Amino acid sequence: MITIDTAKKEDIDDMINLLKQLFEIEKDFTPNYEKQRKGLELLLNSKNAVIFVARYNGKVVGMCSIQTLISTAEGGKVGILEDLVVDENFRGKGIGSKLLSEAERYCKEKGGLLRLSLLADKDNKKALEFYKSRGWKFTNLICLRKFFGE
Incomplete structure (x- = not known):
């Protein structure tokens, strides 16, 4: 049986593998x-x-994280969903959907978040279809980044 809960320090090695x-x-x-390890x-x-x-x-066979930010566009707290991944041996069993549902429930009920956003690899058709089939909308925004250090 699959259960969803919050990660603990003891889960770090399993999450690194994911x-x-x-x-x-x-x-x-x-x-x-x-x-x-440091990020987790x-x-x-x-x-x-x-x-x-x-x-x-x-x-641990799946994970996702949510980080809270303040949005001037929304006038309140919003979230960024990152690292939604299910172990390759457990995919296609609804685990990703359960994780996403829990993340969305948390944002609405406990986090008081007004919006949840995510970034997905533009060539990962399976992931894009997964999110689209669950009511996520594509935006006109393009991700840009700049590294500092290293």
């Missing part, structure tokens, strides 16, 4: 154990973030 699978699909990112620790310790995990017999 991020490795995700970053092997996404063209803009490269798996890096130490960076992913920061999220777990942040009052402005939550990580949900899907467990199968106690093992």
Whole structure:
């Protein structure tokens, strides 16, 4: 049976393995154990973030995170959904839908968020169709980024 709950520090290694699978699909990112560990620790310790995990017999087989921001366009708190990934051996079983539903419920009921946004790899047709089939809308925005350091 699949259960959804919030991540704990003990889940970090399982989540790093999931991020490795995700970053092997996404063209803009490269798996890096130490960076992913540091990022997950920061999220777990942040009052402005939550990580949900899907467990199968106690093992983490899926995850997603939400970070809270302030939007001047919305006049309040909004969220960014990141790293929605399900272990490749457990895909097609509704786990991603359960994680997304929990994330949306959290935003509406507990987070008081007005909007949830996400970025998806433009060539990941499965992911794009997944979100579209669940009521997510494409926008006219284009993601730009600039690195500092390294």
